[in-house]
Amino acid sequence: MSKTPGTTDPTLAQDVVAGMRDIPDFPIHGVVFKDFTPILLDHELRDRIVADTVARQRGRVDVVAGIEARGFIIGAVIAHELGVGFVPVRKEGKLPSAVHSVSYALEYGTATLEIHQDAVSNGERVLVVDDVLATGGTLAATCELVESCGASVASIELVLEIGALEGRAKLAGYEVHSVVTI
């Protein structure tokens, strides 16, 4: 286990590891799914995660992009605390206006993510937020979507990173913070 450099909360990483729940064979046989929902229920731990991220990012970003589904929840709270707007990055076919789309591979299949073409403006600095970094396909696709709109990815914030899946390799050139890497 390793913790995010720059964090001011010395026990946050270990508390996140303890707060996550392992679900074997979800959504397919052989995958151990890292379930973030118990952390949402624990308001103290959830608030510490938000405070840690906000302390790193305050004043550095113009908007937060949260990835469906759990990135919506934690990302919206972070956007609120930073006092900036929130952009949903959604699974295919859910956004009503004109979109950019990118398809990608996951640990358990393939998927397509979309962003509204007018969601972020040229030159805006975007903070991308999600719960888990696994293979990195989801985040790489999201960065491509943000850049398709003419904005730039200022930083990426995750709660938990599965180091063995080497997702960071797909995110070369981006600033990536995970509260904890296991």
Ligand SMILES: O=P(O)(O)OC[C@H]1O[C@H](OP(=O)(O)OP(=O)(O)O)[C@H](O)[C@@H]1O
């Ligand atoms: O690094 P990757 O291998 O791309 O995986 C990471 C993504 O996988 C999980 O979501 P999932 O795609 O299962 O979708 P969900 O939020 O709809 O459950 C997780 O919340 C991340 O978004």
Ligand SMILES: Nc1ncnc2[nH]cnc12
């Ligand atoms: N093992 C895992 N746990 C949670 N989300 C994931 N996304 C891809 N693999 C995952």
